[in-house]
Amino acid sequence: xxxxxxxxxxxxxxxxxxxxxxxxxxxxxxxxxxxxxxxxxxxxxxxxxxxxxxxxxxxxxxxxxxxxxxxxxxxxxxxxxxxxxxxxxxxxxxxxxxxxxxxxxxxxxxxxxxxxxxxxxxxxxxxxxxxxxxxxxxxxxxxxxxxxxxxxxxxxxxxxxxxxxxxxxxxxxxxxxxxxxxxxxxxxxxxxxxxxxxxxxxxxxxxxxxxxxxxxxxxxxxxxxxxxxxxxxxxxxxxxxxxxxxxxxxxxxxxxxxxxxxxxxxxxxxxxxxxxxxxxxxxxxxxxxxxxxxxxxxxxxxxxxxxxxxxxxxxxxxxxxxxxxxxxxxxxxxxxxxxxxxxxxxxxxxxxxxxxxxxxxxxxxxxxxxxxxxxxxxxxxxxxxxxxxxxxxxxxxxxxxxxxxx
Amino acid sequence: xxxxxxxxxxxxxxxxxxxxxxxxxxxxxxxxxxxxxxxxxxxxxxxxxxxxxxxxxxxxxxxxxxxxxxxxxxxxxxxxxxxxxxxxxxxxxxxxxxxxxxxxxxxxxxxxxxxxxxxxxxxxxxxxxxxxxxxxxxxxxxxxxxxxxxxxxxxxxxxxxxxxxxxxxxxxxxxxxxxxxxxxxxxxxxxxxxxxxxxxxxxxxxxxxxxxxxxxxxxxxxxxxxxxxxxxxxxxxxxxxxxxxxxxxxxxxxxxxxxxxxxxxxxxxxxxxxxxxxxxxxxxxxxxxxxxxxxxxxxxxxxxxxxxxxxxxxxxxxxxxxxxxxxxxxxxxxxxxxxxxxxxxxxxxxxxxxxxxxxxxxxxxxxxxxxxxxxxxxxxxxxxxxxxxxxxxxxxxxxxxxxxxx
Numbered sequence: 001x002x003x004x005x006x007x008x009x010x011x012x013x014x015x016x017x018x019x020x021x022x023x024x025x026x027x028x029x030x031x032x033x034x035x036x037x038x039x040x041x042x043x044x045x046x047x048x049x050x051x052x053x054x055x056x057x058x059x060x061x062x063x064x065x066x067x068x069x070x071x072x073x074x075x076x077x078x079x080x081x082x083x084x085x086x087x088x089x090x091x092x093x094x095x096x097x098x099x100x101x102x103x104x105x106x107x108x109x110x111x112x113x114x115x116x117x118x119x120x121x122x123x124x125x126x127x128x129x130x131x132x133x134x135x136x137x138x139x140x141x142x143x144x145x146x147x148x149x150x151x152x153x154x155x156x157x158x159x160x161x162x163x164x165x166x167x168x169x170x171x172x173x174x175x176x177x178x179x180x181x182x183x184x185x186x187x188x189x190x191x192x193x194x195x196x197x198x199x200x201x202x203x204x205x206x207x208x209x210x211x212x213x214x215x216x217x218x219x220x221x222x223x224x225x226x227x228x229x230x231x232x233x234x235x236x237x238x239x240x241x242x243x244x245x246x247x248x249x250x251x252x253x254x255x256x257x258x259x260x261x262x263x264x265x266x267x268x269x270x271x272x273x274x275x276x277x278x279x280x281x282x283x284x285x286x287x288x289x290x291x292x293x294x295x296x297x298x299x300x301x302x303x304x305x306x307x308x309x310x311x312x313x314x315x316x317x318x319x320x321x322x323x324x325x326x327x328x329x330x331x332x333x334x335x336x337x338x339x340x341x342x343x344x345x346x347x348x349x350x351x352x353x354x355x356x357x358x359x360x361x362x363x364x365x366x367x368x369x370x371x372x373x374x375x376x377x378x379x380x381x382x383x384x385x386x387x388x389x390x391x392x393x394x395x396x397x398x399x400x401x402x403x404x405x406x
Numbered sequence: 407x408x409x410x411x412x413x414x415x416x417x418x419x420x421x422x423x424x425x426x427x428x429x430x431x432x433x434x435x436x437x438x439x440x441x442x443x444x445x446x447x448x449x450x451x452x453x454x455x456x457x458x459x460x461x462x463x464x465x466x467x468x469x470x471x472x473x474x475x476x477x478x479x480x481x482x483x484x485x486x487x488x489x490x491x492x493x494x495x496x497x498x499x500x501x502x503x504x505x506x507x508x509x510x511x512x513x514x515x516x517x518x519x520x521x522x523x524x525x526x527x528x529x530x531x532x533x534x535x536x537x538x539x540x541x542x543x544x545x546x547x548x549x550x551x552x553x554x555x556x557x558x559x560x561x562x563x564x565x566x567x568x569x570x571x572x573x574x575x576x577x578x579x580x581x582x583x584x585x586x587x588x589x590x591x592x593x594x595x596x597x598x599x600x601x602x603x604x605x606x607x608x609x610x611x612x613x614x615x616x617x618x619x620x621x622x623x624x625x626x627x628x629x630x631x632x633x634x635x636x637x638x639x640x641x642x643x644x645x646x647x648x649x650x651x652x653x654x655x656x657x658x659x660x661x662x663x664x665x666x667x668x669x670x671x672x673x674x675x676x677x678x679x680x681x682x683x684x685x686x687x688x689x690x691x692x693x694x695x696x697x698x699x700x701x702x703x704x705x706x707x708x709x710x711x712x713x714x715x716x717x718x719x720x721x722x723x724x725x726x727x728x729x730x731x732x733x734x735x736x737x738x739x740x741x742x743x744x745x746x747x748x749x750x751x752x753x754x755x756x757x758x759x760x761x762x763x764x765x766x767x768x769x770x771x772x773x774x775x776x777x778x779x780x781x782x783x784x785x786x787x788x789x790x791x792x793x794x795x796x797x798x799x800x801x802x803x804x805x806x807x808x809x810x811x812x
Contacts, residue, residue, distance in 0.1 A: 012689035012781050017423050019785040020651060024430050027647035030640055234436055241433035245426060283418035375418050379425040 025245070032217060039216045053115040059105040060119055063126055066098045067174055070130050074137050074165045084141075091134040098127045103338050113398065116339030124331055128179045128301050135305050136181040137165060176272050177263040179301040186273030196268050203261040210253040217246035218391070227396040228389060236392075243388035251387060259295070285374045286361040287354055288321075290382070291328075302327070325355055336390075342397035350390055357381055431651070438623060445622050459521040465511040466525055469532055472504045473580055476536050480543050480571045490547075497540040504533045509744050519804065522745030530737055534585045534707050541711050542587040543571060582678050583669040585707040592679030602674050609667040616659040623652035624797070633802040634795060642798075649794035657793060665701070691780040692767040693760055694727075696788070697734075708733070731761055742796075748803035756796055763787055 070091065077087040102123045106116045169183050176185065221243050228236040255278075263277045276296050284290035292299055302324050310320035329351035336347040361374040476497065483493040508529045512522045575589050582591065627649050634642040661684075669683045682702050690696035698705055708730050716726035735757035742753040767780040 010688075011778075012686070012785075014420055014423075015778055015781045016654075016688065016785050016789075017420075017427055019782055019790060020654065021423055021427055021430075023647050023650050023786075023790045024427075027644055030644045030647070034640060034644065234440060238433055238436040238440065241429050241436070244429050248422075248426065280418070282416075282422065372417075372421055375421045376425055379418075379422050380429075383422075384425060384429045 028245070032220070036216070036220055039219070040212060053109065053111045055105055055109045056102075056111050056115050056119050059102050060122060063098070063102070063123065064174075066094055066126065066130060067133070067170060069094050070133055071165065071167060071170050074133075077137070077141065078165050084138075088134075088138070091130075095127055095130050095134070098123065098130060099334070103334070106338050107341065110341070111339070113339045117335070120335050120338055124335060125179070126174075128298070129174060129181070132179055132181040132301060132305055133170065133173065140183075172270070175266075176270055177266045177277065177297065178272070178274065179297045180304055188268075188271045188273050191268055191271060196265055199261050199265050199268075203257055203265065206253050206257045206261070210250050210257065213246050213250050213253070218243065218250065221246070222391065222395050225392055225395075227400075228392045239392065240385065240388045243391060244384045247387045247391060248383045251383065255294075263297075283375065284378055286365050287357040287374075287378050287381070288362060290378050291325075291354065291358075298328075321358075322355065325351060336394060340394050340398050342394060342401060344393070344397055346390055346393045350386060434651070438626070442622070442626055445625070446618060459515065459517045461511055461515045462508075462517050462521050462525045465508050466528060469504070469508070469529065470580075472500055472532065472536060473539070473576060475500050476539055477571065477573060477576050480539075483543070483547065484571050490544075494540075494544070497536075501533055501536050501540070504529065504536060505740070509740070512744050513747065516747070517745070519745045523741070526741050526744055530741060531585070532580075534704070535580060535587070538585055538587040538707060538711055539576065539579065546589075578676070581672075582676055583672045583683065583703065584678070584680065585703045586710055594674075594677045594679050597674055597677060602671055605667050605671050605674075609663055609671065612659050612663045612667070616656050616663065619652050619656050619659070624649065624656065627652070628797065628801050631798055631801075633806075634798045645798065646791065646794045649797060650790045653793045653797060654789045657789065661700075669703075689781065690784055692771050693763040693780075693784050693787070694768060696784050697731075697760065697764075704734075727764075728761065731757060742800060746800050746804050748800060748807060750799070750803055752796055752799045756792060 073082075073087055073090045073094070076082045077084070082090075102119050105111075106119060111119075166183070172185075173181050178185070221239065225239040225243075226232075226235065228240060259278045264275060266272070267275055278296055279293035281290050281293035284293060306324050306327055307320050310323055311317070315323075329348045332351050333343075333345060333348035337343045337345075357377070361377055364377065365374045479488075479493055479496045479500070482488045483490070488496075508525050511517075512525065517525075572589070578591075579587050584591070627645065631645040631649075632638075632641065634646060665684045670681060672678070673681055684702055685699035687696050687699035690699060712730050712733055713726050716729055717723070721729075735754045738757050739749075739751060739754035743749045743751075763783070767783055770783065771780045
C-alpha cells in the first residue's frame, strides 16, 4: 500500500516537510527573541567606526585610473605606435597593479572586514573586466591582421567588432553588468521606471532582512562558538548545523538581492539587453552544474578567457576545468582572506574541494540516474557544511588576530 | 526568470527543504544529547511500579465475559425465546457495562497513565465490536423476518448472512482487525510466515524508536514547560512548537506500527482478506478527508452504525456528520481523560473543533482549487498545534493532581 511510485502519492509529505520547517524556524526565532531580545542597534548601518576606513574609499575612487591606463595602451596599440609584446607587458602590469594596490591599502590600513570585502569585490570585478578588455582587443587586432592579409575572409566577420577602440564603449563596459568585453551589446528600447522602483524597494527590504539575520542570528551563534577544528567535535558539529540555517537564508537573500534584483536594475538603467545572470542552479544535479549556473557573468568570463584558451592551446578538458577552479579558488581566497587579514587558505581549499565533489556527484548522477542524490549532496556540502564552516574558521582567525594585536 | 510555473523548476528547492530539515533535526538531536545525555533507563520497559496495576490486568482478562453475554442474548433471540425489545435492552446493558466497568476499575485503582490507556483502548475496541455485533444481528433478524413474509425477495439476499449466530464467527470477529461484524469474511489462502517475521521485527524496532523519542525528547520538553494557558504566551508557543516535532515523529511511528505493521500482521495470522486499514490520509486536502482516511476500521464502523442509520432515519447529512464527530469526541475524551484521571474535556473539545476546521478547509478547497492549502492547514492544526497542545494540557492536569494528592 505504501509502495506506490507516483509523485502525487507523497505530495502531502512534502507539504508536511514545509509545515515542519516553518514550525521549527518559528520556534528558533521565538527562542532567539526570548534569549537575546532585539539585537539590532541604530548604529548598525552607519557607525563612526566605518569612517576610519576612508583610505579604502579613496582607493576605490582612484581605481578608474586602471581602465584609463588600459584604454591608452589599446589606443596606442590600435594606431600601432607600440609593438604587440609591449602591449601585453603593459596590460600584465596594469592588471597586476589593479589587484596589488587595493590589497596593500587594506593590509596597511588594518581596515574593518566589511569595507575591505566591498573594496575587494569591486576590485576583482575590475580585474576580470580589464583582463577581458585586453584579451578581446588582442583577439580583434589579431583578427583584423588576418583580414588585412586575406580580404576574401572579411565577409565572415562581424563589422561591429572591427571598429577601433572607443572610450564610450569602455565606460559602458565598466559599468554594465557583464564581465565579457564587446564593442557593442544588444540594448533594450527603454527604461521601465516603475519596474526599477519596485525592484529597488525589494532590494532595500531584502538587504535589510539580510542585515537583520546576520545581527540577530548569525552573530550570537558565532560569538558563542569555539574554533571548529580545536574544540569538542560534537560541539563544533552543533555550531556548524545551528549556523547553517541562518547562513543559508543570508546566502539566498544575497543571491536574490544581487543577482536577481541589483543586476537587473543595473541592466535596466543601462538598457543592457542580456539578462541571463543566473540559471536554475537550485536544481543542479551535480556540483559542476551548480558552478556553471549560479553566476553567469563569471561563468561566461571563465569559459571565454580561461577554459577555451586552454582548450585551444591543446590542453585536455580536465586540465582546463582544473585551471578554471584554480583561478576561482585564488580569487575566492583573495576576496575573503585579504579583508580578514588572515591567509590560512580555507576559502582556497573550499573551492579546490569542489573538484572531488564534481567527480563524486558526476559519478553518482551516472550511477543512480536520479536527479535528487546529486542535488542533495550539493545542498549539503555547499550550504549545510561548507559556508558555516568557512564562517567559523575565518571568524576565529580574525578574533585570535585581534586578541594578539590588542 | 523566476516565474516559471512548472513543478520541476522548484524540485531543487524541495530537496533543499529536506536537507535543511535533516540538518535542523540533527542539530536538535546533538543539542539534546549534550544537554541531557542518554535518558533511556533499563527500567523503562519493565518497572516494579507497573506491577501495581494488576487489577487492570485482571479487569482486562474478565472483559471476554461481555461478548459471551452478547452471544447468549443473540442465541436466545435467534431461537425467539425472548422478545426483540428485551434483546435491545439487554444489549444496551451489556455495552454500557463494557464501558463503565473498566472506567470504574481505573478510577478506583488510581492506575498509571499508560496501563490505563491500554485498557481503555482495548475496552473501546470491544465496545465498538459489541455494538456492531448487536446492530448487525438485529438487521439480519429483521431481514429474515421480511424474507419469511415475502419469499420472492429471498433471491436478492446473500445466503451467507442468513445463517444462525455461531460462536466461532463471534470469536473470529473479536480478534480480527475489523470493527464491523459479518458472519463470514473474505479470507486469504495461507499465512506468509517470513513476511510476518519481517513485519514483527520492524514493529519492534519502530516501537523502540517511539519509546526512545518519548523518553529522550518529549519528556524533557514537557517537564520544562508551564501550563500552556496560564504562563507567558510566547513561552507557551515556544514549548508547543518545540514539542510538535517529536510528537509528530511519535505519531507517524505509532501510525506505522499500529495501522501498517500490527494490523497487517494480525490480518495475516488470521488469514483476514481485507487489508484496507488506512488510505493516503497524508495527502488529505480537507480535514474531513483526513478523518475519512486515516483510520478505516473506525471510519467503516462510523459509516455503518452511526452515519447511515442517521440518514435512514431522515436526519440531514450535516447532522449525521455532527453526530459522528460527537461520538468520536466522547470516545477520545474517554480514552484520554480516564487514564489521566482528569475530566477537563480538552480531547472532547479537540475533536469538536474539527467541525469548524472541516467547514473551513472545504471552503478553502472550493475557493483556491489548490490541493496544498487545505493539506497544510490540516498538518498545521493537527500536528503542529493540536497534538502538542493536548499533551501539555493533560500533562499539567495530571501533574497538578499528583501534587494535590501527595
